[in-house]
Amino acid sequence: MSEEGVRYNPCDTGRCTHQRRHWMGTVQLDHMGLDEEATVDEALASLLEIWEKVAEDPRVKYATGQLERGKGGRLHGQCYVEFNTSLRNTQVRKVLPSLATHMRTTRTNCRTYCRKASDDKSERVARLVDIGEWEPERSSGIDQLGPKQRCLHML
Numbered sequence: 580m581s582e583e584g585v586r587y588n589p590c591d592t593g594r595c596t597h598q599r600r601h602w603m604g605t606v607q608l609d610h611m612g613l614d615e616e617a618t619v620d621e622a623l624a625s626l627l628e629i630w631e632k633v634a635e636d637p638r639v640k641y642a643t644g645q646l647e648r649g650k651g652g653r654l655h656g657q658c659y660v661e662f663n664t665s666l667r668n669t670q671v672r673k674v675l676p677s678l679a680t681h682m683r684t685t686r687t688n689c690r691t692y693c694r695k696a697s698d699d700k701s702e703r704v705a706r707l708v709d710i711g712e713w714e715p716e717r718s719s720g721i722d723q724l725g726p727k728q729r730c731l732h733m734l
Contacts, residue, residue: 597681598665600640603689604677606656611676615653622646622654623705629656629676634710636674638662641711644693647701654704659693661686661711687716 608617611625623646633642644658659682660675671679682689690713696703724732 598667599681600662600665601682601686601689602660602662602666602668602671602675602679603682603693604656604658604660604671604675604679606644606658606675606677608654610678611656617654619646619654619704622656626656626707630707630710633658633660633675638664638666639674639710641709641713643690643709643713644707646704646707648704649701650699656707657693657701658707659689685716 606626606629608615608622611617611622611629613621613625617625626646630642630644633639639660640663641661642658644656646654647657648654656677658675658677660671662671666674668679668681671677694706695701
C-alpha cells in the first residue's frame with residue numbers, strides 16, 4: 580500500500596503477471612503513435628486501425644469502446660474487451676496497446692463506463708462499433724465470483 584492508503588496495482592506499471600478474461604484499457608494518443616497536437620480525425624483514424632486489430636484477433640469474444648475528450652481536453656480511447664481465454668497484461672497490450680487493467684467491477688459496469696455519452700470527467704467524441712455479441716450477466720452476487728472466491732466465500 581502507498582502512503583495515501585491506495586493499493587498498489589502492478590498492472591498499472593505493466594508488471595502484472597496474473598491472467599484475466601476481461602480487461603479495460605485507456606488508449607492514450609502516444610499508444611496510437613500521435614502527439615498532443617493530433618486532431619479528432621487523426622485520433623479517430625488511428626483508434627479505428629487499432630480496433631480493426633482487436634476485431635481480427637480470434638481470442639476476442641466481445642469489445643466496446645469510444646474516443647473521448649477528457650476534462651483537460653486530451654483525446655483518448657476508452658475500451659472494454661472480453662477474451663475467450665485468460666490473458667496476461669502483456670498479451671492484452673499486444674492486441675490493444677493501452678494502459679490495460681483487469682476489471683474491478685461487474686462486466687455490465689465496465690461496458691457502461693466505456694459507452695457513456697459524457698459525464699463530469701469526459702465527453703464522447705465517437706463510439707466504436709461493438710465487436711462480437713454482448714451476453715448479459717446471469718445474476719449478481721456469488722455467481723459472479725470465480726471458483727476460488729466462491730470457495731473462500733463459503734468458508
